Amino acid sequence: MKNTPRTALRHFVGDICWKFPWLLICTASLFLGMSCFDAAAILTLAPVVDLLMGADSTATSAITKQMERVLTFLGIPMTLWSALAAFFVFNVVKNAFAIFALYTVQRTKFVILRHYMLGTFDDFFSARWRFFSEQKQGTLVNTFLHEVNVVGEAVIKMAQFLSTIIQIVLLLAVPFMISWQLTSLSLLGAGVIAIPFLIAGRISYRFGKQTTSTSNDMYGILQESCATAKIVQGFGNQARNRGMFSEAFDCYRRAMVKGETLNSSILHLYQPLGLVILIIALLAAQRLNVPISETAVLIYALMKTLPSVGTLTSLKASLENFTPSYEQMMRLRKVAREDRQPEGGRPFATLGSGIEVKNVSFTYPGRDMVLNDISLSIPAGKMTAVVGESGCGKSTLLDMLMGFNMIERGDVLIDGVSLKDYDQSSYRQRIGYVPQDAVLFNMSIRDNILWAQANATDETLAEALRLANAQVFIDEFPDGVDTIVGDRGVRLSGGQIQRIALARAILRRPELLILDEATSALDSQSETLIQDAIAEIARDTTIIVVAHRLSTVKMADTIVVLDEGAIVEQG
Known part of the structure; x- marks a missing residue:
């Protein structure tokens, strides 16, 4: 079925109604109460007008007579002051309902927002790594x-839309009670006037598409500029990136201004035409000899109703303007769900005999084969090094061992059991991983390391820092392990970042420690410290290390040489 703004909007409304029925029922009930008291307040205008004009019992309107019966039943005399008091009380109660409705709408908004945000987060991070690399x-x-x-x-717009519909229905009941002919004529006129404005919804949807697209571009440039700030400044290209961001922002601004102006203009364009209908209704009431008090009620009710029709049209355009945002969110969630990380049901606890890679081949979409019929054994408690030129498939092999890539041919066995049969989360929670470009979070050294295992003791933390040769430089900081490292660890040197990343990896005492070019970008002193740390950790842990330098792999029990995706030598 072709995807249209109405289809996406119906899906959005249906999804909310299905998942949050009680919140919507509560909100609708409050709007209903607000509109009922609003209608009651309008009806009290008839006796107010009759009493101000001093009409006798034969000339008063039916509304006034009915209200007099109600007040008499309550033991309240029918006077101007009691009518005004009723008008005041009804308005106060109406506004009390409005306040509670506003609170409920805001609360509903954030409940639904939380649902979509966490749902999107879960879908994204339940997908395979390929999803992030391709988006x-x-x-x-x-x-x-x-x-x-x-x-x-x-x-919020949907709640306002619902509120406006309820308000129109109930407020129209008042003039229908007075003169169905006049009300029908006014309603017909309002509908005819609204028809051209419905076309604005399609235009608003196109502006919404432009807004979403330009917003993607703007955030993309901003994110890349922040992530590569050192390179941007190093090349002296701040002006270039500023120009790119400025251009992207201007495109976004133009799309937003068009959309917001269109949505806001609908109501303002509708109001003068609505006044024409009111004038016609007033003249028609005079011709039909409608009593003055009832004419006042009718005109007041129409004055509140007809602008609501314009508001309804404006809200419809606003909802269609939002639709591209919803479509993008659901499209990305659908892509993520279709690329969901396969999960086995077997929990992983310990590594017994080791890992066996059997005749594994792998190809990235649109590229030549990266791994070609790879077979090797990684015994538990030993260090296995993988070496080779850049692009030979080393990191791809590590991604395969971590379950990031789907195995196309062959298999990876963990203690004789296929990797795909294990629960991937339990498996990865027993892995320590240090990538070439280690990333730290913008928090303290302590929190960065404890991120791997929040319930670790101070003794375990200190042992991890000692094993990673990190305690020496940390002691030099005034705040010690509570030192804030900055975004991505920008306040630390490359060697310090790698040693903290290594401490984070070994804190959980992993069954398998994977080091991907962990020393390639370090100076000789930092490399030596990391190598010493690896040598001590290797006594009790299974380690797979990828490296270029012979000095890094010389302590390995087994060295595997890769060339163009194939093992050319091992021993």
């Missing part, structure tokens, strides 16, 4: 920071 990071960031929030704002 633009700016689009992913924009989806979280902007588009999902737009979806949250759509909840």
Whole structure:
């Protein structure tokens, strides 16, 4: 079925109604109460007008007579002051309902926003690594920071849409009670006027598509510029990136201005035409000899109802403007779910005999074969080194061993059991991993290391720092392990980052420690410290290390040489 704005909007509304029925029922009930008291307040205008004009019992309206019966039943005399008091009380109660409705709408918004944000997060991070490598990071960031929030704002618009419909229905009941002919004429006129404005919804959807697309581009440039700030400054290209960001922002600004102007203009364009209908209704009431008090009620009710029709049209355009944000969020979630990480049901606890790679081949989409019929054994408690030129498949092999890549041919066996039969989370929780470009979080050294295992003791933390040869430089910091490292560890040297990353990896006492070019970018002193740390850890842990330098792998029990995706030598 072709995807249209209405299809996406129906899906969004249906999804919310299905998952949050009680919140919506509560919100609708409050709007219903608010509109009922609003209608009651309008009806009290008839006796107010009759009493101000001093009409006798034969000339008063039916509304006034009915209200007099109600007040008499309550033991309250029918006076101007009692009518005004009723008008005041009904308005106060109506506004009390409005306040509670506003609170409920805001609460509902964030409940639904939380549902979509966490759902999107779960779908993204349950996908295979390939999902992240194939998507633009700016689009992913924009989806979280902007588009999902737009979806949250759509909840407010939807609540306003529902409120307006309830208000129109109940407020129209008042003039229908007075003169169905006049009300029908006014309603027909309002509908005819609204028809051209419905076309604005399609235009608003196109502006929404432009807004989402330009927002993706803008966030993409911003994210890349922040992530590569050192390179941007190192090349002296700040002006170039600023120009790219400025251009992207201007495109986003133009799309936003068009969309917001269109949505806001609908109501303002509708109001003068609505006044024409009111004038016609007033003249028609005079011709039909409608009593003055009832004419006042009718005109007041129409004055509140007709602008609501314009509001309804404006809200419809706003909802269609939001639709592209919802479509992008759901599209990415669908892609992530289709690329979901396969999970076995077998929990992983310990590594017994070792890992066996049997005739494994792997190809990235649109590329030549990266691994070609690889077979090797990685015994438990030993260090296995994988060496080879750049692009020979070393990191791809590690990704295979960590379960990041789907095995196309062959298999990886852990203690004789296929890797795909294990629960991947339990397996990876027993792995320590140090990539070539180690990344630290913008928090303290302590928190960075404890991120791997939050319940680790101070003794375990100190042991991890000692094994990683990190305690020496940490003691030189005034705040010690509570030193904030900055975004991605920017306040530390490369060697210090690698040693903290190594401490983080060994804190959980992993069954398998994987080091991917962990010393390739370090100076000789830092490399020696890392090598010493690896040598001590290797006494009790199974280690797989990828490296270029012979000095890094000379302590390995087994060395595997890769060339163009094939093992050419091992021993």
